[in-house]
Amino acid sequence: MTNRALITGVLSAAVTIAAWAIAWPRGSASRNPSSVPEKETHPTPPRIDPTSTITALREAKTPEEKLAAAARLHLIPVERIPELLESFPVMENKWPAFATQALLIRWASKDGAAAMEWLWKTLPDRSYFPSASRDIRASWAWHDPEGLARWAEDHLQRTTPDEKPPNDSSPKIDSSQLSQICLWLVPHDPYLACTLRKKAGGSFSSQDVALAQAIPTVEKVRQALRAYDDLDQLSSTKISGHQMIPMQLLRRWQELDPEDFARSPYGHVMPVSVHGGDYLRKNAWRTLSAEKRANHANAIISGKDGDGRAAGIYQIASQWAEVDPAGTASWLESLPRSEAKQWAGAVSGVIAPKDLPRALALLRTQEPAAYRSSLVRAFDAWTKQHPDTPADLSGQDELTQQVWRDLQALGRE
Template identity: 20%
Template sequence: MKIASLLSTLIALFIGVAGGYLIGQRGGTDQDAGAKKSQSGETSSSGIGSLAGTSKSSSKSSKTTNSPTEASGSNLTAEAKKLMSSGDVTEAMKMILNSPGSISRMEALLDFVKELEPDEVELAIDEVGKMARGGDMFMSMGLLMSRYAEIDPEKALEFVGTRDRMTRGWGTSSILRTWASKDPKAAADHLTKQMDSEGTDDWSMRRTASNVAKEWAKQDTNAALAWAKGLPGEVKGDALGNIIEQITTEDPLRAAEVAMSFEGEQQERSFRTIADRWSANEPEKALKWAEGLTVEGRVGVMEEALENWVREDPESTVAYLDKMEASERDSIMKEVVEQWARTGGDATVDAANWVASQADGEGKVDATGEVVGQWMRSDPEAASEWLGAQPVGDARDRGVAALLRDRSVREDPSTSVAWADTISDDKMRSEYVERSARSWLGSDRASALEYLETSESLSAEQKTKLIELPADQLQRGRGDDFRGRGRRPF
């Protein structure tokens, strides 16, 4: 298997199984009483984990185990297979997952798993289930579930149905996705029966249906659409969304034609998906298509394309934005600026200066808060200096609010209070000063009390309440000797 193909397969499995793990987490970690025990004998209390522990298998098995550096490629797989056949599942998995080199390890694991028989897959799944949660565990579990699904998907589903809730969560989704890649109708029929008996009020069910729909769309778009349209509620929406995403990768205009047959929120959601995926490669074409739409939510669809375009060509994107109607530009400015500022470096500075050049309005206010928030993560001193030079008004106030949410500023209460005092809106200023002063009282009470004596941002009642707060209700900062990353506003 080529490296690119191998990586794509394993990354997809990793994401799918990791997502399944999160599903399983919702249901707790209780183990079913009838869980099948591994035939490998007793293992260390930590399970395989990172495979740093030592197995307590027989000395005979230990003697026949080659070190990872002694066995490589097909030899390593063959040795691991021998251990597996002898019943030493722990040592077999340990040999594979301790082999040197990330790519070599992936290849060895894939070669090992694809030769396993159903009973061996079951033993390996139980063994991997003892591992610490992480990359090796997710990768191994995904491959094992896929292998079982290729051999006998119905038996695989029956097996994971007897396991703990986490294994059921990731196992069912992974098996059905693999089954759908070979026989999507059979997988879809099974899932439909499952939904009829168990209901659809479950995020894992929605996710699984989406995966089946996407796999089916790769083979027969019309059949996948017909099935998805018959699904209930949110399951239907997610499945149709994945089908649209798949069609877009091959033919964006065909995807748009299909989406046009949808209604309401489903249609708008699909159009946004098309614009996002299409503009990742051809932003100008995607934007031109979105611009020509006559449906409600057209500007939001354009926004998706502009967000991708601004990362690739901010100059052209800004030129386009400047020609838009002010109301339309205001409605999407925040999101576009967010993507622009995230690029970092000069792009963040350019984004901030462009926002500052805009006419006052809701768009400028929202975008100022966004650009300051992004900038504080990369260069807080530059962000503070730029913000301090902005004219008094709603936009600057929103920027100050974003700055005050930065952890380093929150942990420097005196600086936090100084910034909060510059907010022009009385109600907003009072709120942020009170919050910052509370933290200051917890870290440097003497200095905070001195400030409160002369503060005009708080009422007498607010000052009294703050001063009388018990120590356990004060938000403690880092102390007077701590200097945050952001500069004071003067």
């Protein structure tokens, strides 16, 4: 497998796990990429020979060799990175070499804007920029979330997909990339993430559902809600486009602490769901036959447009899976592959904790870059519900098993 495939394909033990080893804030016990611990003081690192480290990165073949080589990069002074990038061929088949990607991730931990600018100017084909910069943005989010948020707002491409950006001398990101940045930011700073998402505008998507689901506590949900005005106008019976995310935040609050939510000023908003009475409570799903469940689910989403369809799929899957995870997975599998972005979040967040082999089989049918993120979310969902139970991955391919082991190892650090 080439370095490009390792980076842009499924989550790679050789690249992404090594990237996390490079960028991970020292002393952190959290595996959540948006969790930025308090700064710690550390002794002055030993002097190393940057040339030998670069050579080790370039010559490493196995995931273990690459991880070991990448783990030494935190000893290289960041100010040396620009000159080091001039010392070897930085691209392989128009794609950043592993050593290049590792240095950029290290650079982004101190100066994300400079790392992004360098990549933008150096890539032979800028259509690769969104996926080539993914781990760089993640590293930046861990260390300087406010700086990344400012950069994302300044570099958001506000033209339509058919229009050429007015200036290609600096990086541009689209709304999908911005939503991904918000996902990195939200567990650390929900207000910052939701403020950035609100400024970007655009249509509601499954990533916005995931944005709310990534918030870990009620207090952080309250922080996120501060980003929105007119919350007293929210109603589950009539939702306009700009209210979709606040409603998802209220749903998350309700999930985290139903009693606290019921006592809040918004307790009357969602007696059943965030989209009104066309959804069923858990016990109602239990009373329907398998065929009627699928028919009812299809009827619910058939009348919804792009703004509501993703949230509808996630909501249905969350309720249905409580009583019939196998049937829920079958229904999700029946949805068009072209709508993978709509159902992938439900598969990784809802099905994976209940039926991991089925979930991984579904997620594996996505495009490689999408599987990359889905696998991390599936790992998070599984470990949250089964913190002391190892996952049975005996039927999975070697790469997935290796990634899972590396994620577990990072969680224990």
